[in-house]
Amino acid sequence: MISALLTMSITVPPPAPIAPLPSPRQVAWQDLxxxxxxxxxxxxxxxxxxxxxxxxxxxxxPTALDARQWVRVMKDAGxxxxxxxxxxxxxxxxxxxxxxxxxxxxxxxxxxKGDVLRELSDACREGGLKFGVYLSPWDRNNPQYGTGEAxxxxxxxxxxxxxxxxxxxxxxxxxGACGEGPNGKRQVYDFPSFRAIVRExxxxxxxxxxxxxxxxxxxxxxxxxxxxxxxxxxxEGHGIGNDNPPPQKSLTEGNEDGESWIPAECxxxxxxxxxxxxxxxxxxxTPTQLLDLWERSVGHNANFHLxxxxxxxxxxxxxxxxxxLGLRALIDAAYGPGTDLARGRPTAADSIRGFEPRxxxxxxxxxxxxxxxxxxxxxxxxxxxxxxxxxxxxEIELDSSREFDRVVLAEPIAxxxxxxxxxxSVPATPSNNHRDWITLAEGTTIGHKxxxxxxVTKARHVRIEILDSRACPCLSSVSVHxxx
Numbered sequence: 001m002i003s004a005l006l007t008m009s010i011t012v013p014p015p016a017p018i019a020p021l022p023s024p025r026q027v028a029w030q031d032l033x034x035x036x037x038x039x040x041x042x043x044x045x046x047x048x049x050x051x052x053x054x055x056x057x058x059x060x061x062p063t064a065l066d067a068r069q070w071v072r073v074m075k076d077a078g079x080x081x082x083x084x085x086x087x088x089x090x091x092x093x094x095x096x097x098x099x100x101x102x103x104x105x106x107x108x109x110x111x112x113k114g115d116v117l118r119e120l121s122d123a124c125r126e127g128g129l130k131f132g133v134y135l136s137p138w139d140r141n142n143p144q145y146g147t148g149e150a151x152x153x154x155x156x157x158x159x160x161x162x163x164x165x166x167x168x169x170x171x172x173x174x175x176g177a178c179g180e181g182p183n184g185k186r187q188v189y190d191f192p193s194f195r196a197i198v199r200e201x202x203x204x205x206x207x208x209x210x211x212x213x214x215x216x217x218x219x220x221x222x223x224x225x226x227x228x229x230x231x232x233x234x235x236e237g238h239g240i241g242n243d244n245p246p247p248q249k250s251l252t253e254g255n256e257d258g259e260s261w262i263p264a265e266c267x268x269x270x271x272x273x274x275x276x277x278x279x280x281x282x283x284x285x286t287p288t289q290l291l292d293l294w295e296r297s298v299g300h301n302a303n304f305h306l307x308x309x310x311x312x313x314x315x316x317x318x319x320x321x322x323x324x325l326g327l328r329a330l331i332d333a334a335y336g337p338g339t340d341l342a343r344g345r346p347t348a349a350d351s352i353r354g355f356e357p358r359x360x361x362x363x364x365x366x367x368x369x370x371x372x373x374x375x376x377x378x379x380x381x382x383x384x385x386x387x388x389x390x391x392x393x394x395e396i397e398l399d400s401s402r403e404f405d406r407v408v409l410a411e412p413i414a415x416x417x418x419x420x421x422x423x424x425s426v427p428a429t430p431s432n433n434h435r436d437w438i439t440l441a442e443g444t445t446i447g448h449k450x451x452x453x454x455x456v457t458k459a460r461h462v463r464i465e466i467l468d469s470r471a472c473p474c475l476s477s478v479s480v481h482x483x484x
Contacts, residue, residue, distance in 0.1 A: 012353060012354030012368055012369065013354075014353075014369070014384065014415070015353070015384050015387065015415055015471065015472050015474060016387070016415075016471075017414070017415045017416050018415065018416035018418060018470055018471040019416060020232055020258070020259060020260055020261040020416070021261060021414070021415075021416050022231070022261045022263070022413055022414065023214070023261070025203075025204050025205070025206050025214065026206060026214055026215070026261060026263065027413065027414060028204075029170070029171070029206045029214070029215060029263075029303070030231075030263055030303065030413065030448045031448075032080040032081055032130070032170075032303060033080070033298045033303055033304065033448075033449070034077075034078055034079050034080060034294070034298060034303070034304045034306070035079050035080060035081040035082065035083065035130075035132075035171070035303060035304070035305050035306075036070075036074040036077075036079045036081070036082040036083070036305075036306055036307075036308060037082070037083050037084075037134075037267060037269075037305050037306060037307035037308065038070060038082060038083070038084040038085065038120075038307070038308055038310055039085050039088070039269075039274040039275050039276075039307055039308075039309050039310070040084065040085060040094065040116070040275075040276075040309075040310040040314075041060065041085060041088050041090065041092050041094060041275070042055045042057075042059050042060050042090055042092050043088065043090065043275040044060075044062075044275050044276045044309070044310065044311070044312055045059040045060060045061070045312055046059055047277055048275070049273055049274060049275055050088075050089055050090070051088065051089065051090030051092070051140065052090065052140055053089075053090045053091045053102070053139070053140025053141035053142075053181075053182060054140075054141070054182075055090060055092070057092065057102060057103065057104075057105075057106035057107045058106070058107060058108055059107075060092065060094075060104065060107040060109055061107060061108050061109050062109060062312065062313060062314030063312070063313050063314065064313040064314055064315060065109070065114075065116070065119070065313070065314025065315075066314060066315055067116070067119040067120040067122070067123040068123045068126070068127065069315055069316060070082070070120065070123065070308070070310065070315075070316055071120075071123040071124055071126075071127040071129050072127065073308075073316050073320075073321050073324065073325075074129060074308075074324075075127055075128065075129055076325060076328065077324040077325060077327065077328045078328050078331065079129070079306070080129065080130060081124075081129055081130030081131070081132055081170050081171065082120070082124065082129055082130070082131065082132065083132035083133060083134050083171050083173050083305070084116065084117070084120055084131075084132070084133060084134065085134045085136075086116075086117055086133045086134060086135050086162055087134075087135050087136055087139070087158070088134075088136050089136050089138045089139070089140055089175075089177055089179070090102075090140055090141060091139035091140055091141030091142050091145075092141065093158065094115075094116035094117060095115050095116060095117040095118070095161070095162065095165075096112075096113075096114075096115055097158055097161055098157075098161070099154050099157045099158050099161070100139075100141070100142055100154075100158070102141045102142070104116065117133070117162065117165075117166050118166065121166040121167055125167060130168075130170035130171075131166065131167065131168070131169055131170065132169055132170050132171035132172065132173065132205070133162050133163075133166075133169060133171075133172060133173065134173035134175065135155075135158065135159060135162060135172070135173070135174065136175045136177065137155055137174065137175070137176075137178070137187070137189045137194070138175070138177045138178055138179055138187070139151070139154075139155075139181060140179070140180070140181055140182065141181075141182060142154060142181065142182070143181075143182055143183065145181030145182065145183070145185070145187050146180070146181040146183050146184070146185025146186055146187050147183075147185070147187075148187070148188065149190075151181075151187055152187075152189065152190040152193065155189075155194065156190075156193060156194065156197055159194060159197050159198070160197060160201065163197065163198065163201040163202050163205075164201055168202070168204065169202045169205045170204070170205055170206070171205060171206050171207075171208060171215075172198050172202065172205050172206075172207050172208065173208045174191070174194065174207065174208060174209040174240070175209075176189075176209060176210050176239070176240030189240075191209070191240065195207055195213065208265060209240050210238060210239065210240045210251070211233070211235050211238040211239065211240060211251075211262065212233070212235065212260065212262035213235075213260075213262065214262065215262060215263055215264070215265045215303070216233060216251055216262045216263070216264050216265070217248075217251055217264070217265065217267075218251060218252055218264040218265060218266045218267075218297075218302060219248030219249065219250075219251035219252035219264075220248070220252065221267055221268060221269075222268055222293075223266045223267070223268025223293040223296070223297055223304065223306070224266055224293055224296035224297055224300070225252060225264050225266055225296065225297055225300035225301065225302035226249075226252040226253040226254075226300065227300065227443065227444065228253045228254075228444040228445050229252070229253055229254055229264060229300045229301040229302055229445055229447065230253065230254030230255055230256055230258060230301075230417060230445055230447070231254060231261055231262070231263040231264075231301060231413065231417050231447055231448070232254055232255055232256065232257070232258030232259070232260065232261055232262070232417065233250070233251075233254050233255055233258040233260055233262040234250065234255045234257070234258045234259060234260075235258075235259070235260045235262065238250075238251070251264070252264070254445075256420065256470070263301070263302065263303070263447075263448070264301070264302040264303075265302060265303045265305050266293070266296075266297035266302045266303065266304055266305060267305040267307065268293060268304075268305070268306060268307065269306075269307035269308075269309065270284055270285050270290070270306060270307060270308055270309075270320050270323060270324065271283055271284055271285070271309055271320070273309060274307055274309060275309050276309035276310060276311045276312065276317070277309070278311075280309075281317065281319055282319075284317075284319045284320055284323050285323060286323060286326070287323055287324075287326030287327045287329070287330055288330070290306070290323065290324065290326075290327040291327055291330045291331065293306075294327065294331065295451045295453070298449060298451070299408070299449060299450060299451025299452075300450065300451075301417075301445060301446070301447030301448050301449065301450060306324070308320055308324075330483075330484070333483070333484045334406065334481050334482065334483040334484060335406075335408070335479075335481055339481050339482070340377075340479040340480065340481065341398055341399065341402050341404055341479075341480040341481065341482070342375045342396045342398065342462075342478055342479050342480040343375055343376075343377055343479065344375060344376065344377075345375055345396050345397050345398060346396070346397040347370070347371035347372045347374070347375060347394060347395065347396050347397070348371060348394065348395045349370070349371040349383060349385075349392065349393065349394040349395070350392055350393050350394075351385040351386065351389050351392040351393075352367050352369060352370050352371070352383070352384075352385065353368075353369035353384040353385055353386050353472070354367070354368070354369060354386070355367060355370075368381075369382065369383060369384040369385075370383060371383045371394040371395075371396075373476075374394065374475045374476065374477055374478045375396060375477075375478055375479070377477075379410070379412075379476050379477060380476075381476065382411075382412045382474045382475055382476040382477075383473075383474065383475045384472060384473070384474040385472045385473055385474075386472060387471075387472050388472065389472045389473070390466075390468055390469045390470075390471070390472070390473070391465075391466055391467055391468060391469070391473075392465075392466050392473050393463055393464060393465040393466065394463070394464050394475070394478070395461050395462070395463045395464075396461065396462050396464075396478065396480070397460065397461055398459060398460060398461065398462060398480065400430065400458055400459060400460040401458065402458065402482070403456050403457065403458055403482050404454070404456075404457055404458075404462075404480045404481060404482050405453065405454055405455065405456045405457065405481075405482055405483055406451060406452065406453060406454065406480070406481040406482070406483060407424050407440075407441070407451075407452045407454055407462065407464075407478070407479070407480055407481075408449065408450065408451050408452070408477065408478070408479045408480075408481065409422070409446045409449075409450045409452065409464065409475060409477065409478055410446065410447075410448060410449050410450070410475065410476045410477035410478075411446050411447055411448070411474055411475060411476060412474050412476040413447060413448050415474060416470070416471070417445065417446075417447050417470070418469045418470045418471050418472075418473060418474060419444075419445060419446045419466055419468075419469050419470075419473060420444060420445070420467075420468040420469055420470060421442070421443070421444055421466075421467040421468040422442070422443050422444075422446065422464065422465060422466050422467060423439055423441070423442045423443075423464075423465040423467055424439070424440045424441045424442075424452060424454060424462065424463070424464055424465075425437040425438055425439045425440055425462075425463050425465070426438055426440060426457060426459035426461065426462055426463070427459060427460060427461055430460055437463060440454040440455060440457060440462075441453070441454045442467075446475075456482075462480060464478055
């Protein structure tokens with residue numbers, strides 16, 4: 001009898017996905033959450049942000065370049081991947097390209113035999129970090145720029161070099177900036193052909209641009225996503241670079257009725273500039289500032305993409321290292337192993353998918369979609385409700401002696417993003433028998449992860465109410481934390 005009941009319970013079907021849905025490469029990318037960005041090139045040595053393309057290659061001469069140091073710092077900071085500027089707008093290639101004379105081959109670094117992409121890709125493989133590349137189609141040095149198809153073929157050739165010679169690449173970053181070249185002309189980019197090459201040579205890589213197709217710009221370079229942040233987007237009407245006019249609110253918030261799954265990436269530099277400037281050594285963002293951005297990016301259904309301006313030695317500067325490792329310490333203290341006050345605690349819900357009342361003499365049976373699945377620490381399991389339900393609530397019994405000020409929610413995004421509004425509350429008094437509740441916070445979207453800041457609170461129970469949802473609500477995780 002018991003085995004029959006278990007079989008009946010286990011065969012409850014999961015909720016049907018609600019479109020649009022992420023691809024496997026998009027799910028894998030969102031699971032990374034925190035990645036690094038490296039800006040390094042002639043601008044590092046000329047003290048510019050945007051070079052003009054006429055800088056002599058001889059200016060590129062790092063004295064102690066150590067890509068393993070970059071990887072070590074980023075890995076210690078908890079980053080899972082890094083994207084490097086293989087070519088910025090000045091056209092200088094940090095690999096020995098066969099399709100331009102403006103590259104490391106013409107520099108004195110390693111007597112013209114150096115290759116930044118080789119050193120970093122090797123260091124990433126050794127250190128267990130994913131490797132990605134930024135390739136600007138704007139090229140202020142190449143004489144073919146502005147000629148149309150002739151330059152697009154040059155760019156495609158460089159893209160093939162980069163995507164063919166350095167092993168697996170997890171992200172290809174396309175900047176849409178478009179300005180004049182050395183002949184004073186602008187270029188019309190053939191982005192469909194660029195994307196086709198990525199799909200051909202690196203099918204597991206996500207493609208970034210203002211509007212995807214895999215991940216989108218969040219609409220600012222300040223490192224945060226909107227309080228409302230859908231992974232879906234109405235791509236029509238958006239362009240890339242100069243073709244993507246303001247306002248960018250829909251990029252920051254996404255669209256509930258968006259037809260495409262294009263989640264947001266929040267890029268920001270640890271300093272005011274993207275390239276290294278010695279006068280910014282005292283302007284590095286503090287660990288507390290970085291934690292705020294991490295919570296407002298990773299915690300707002302986006303990924304955090306933090307830039308390091310590698311210095312003229314070819315190293316991540318000591319002050320940048322100290323700050324990002326300080327961020328890691330803050331994250332670990334609040335969200336690291338053993339900090340979740342809800343893990344494994346008793347739960348209850350007003351709706352459970354496939355639930356059938358138990359007879360007086362029937363044994364307890366597991367509920368495959370019970371609320372306990374939201375606090376078991378397994379992202380593959382989740383609390384779910386029956387089809388047709390768009391509002392439901394669950395409660396977690398806590399240790400009332402422990403303070404908390406963060407509640408973290410997550411949906412199983414492989415089933416689509418569902419929740420439209422939620423509320424978090426606690427009992428008004430310890431002995432009110434759940435009759436009266438005090439609202440700690442209300443919000444809109446959840447998605448891959450939603451970090452909710454609440455007042456410092458002690459409570460016997462915390463209630464998560466899904467007030468509205470695009471389909472039956474599902475939560476893969478609810479955790480409760482205290483920041484230090």
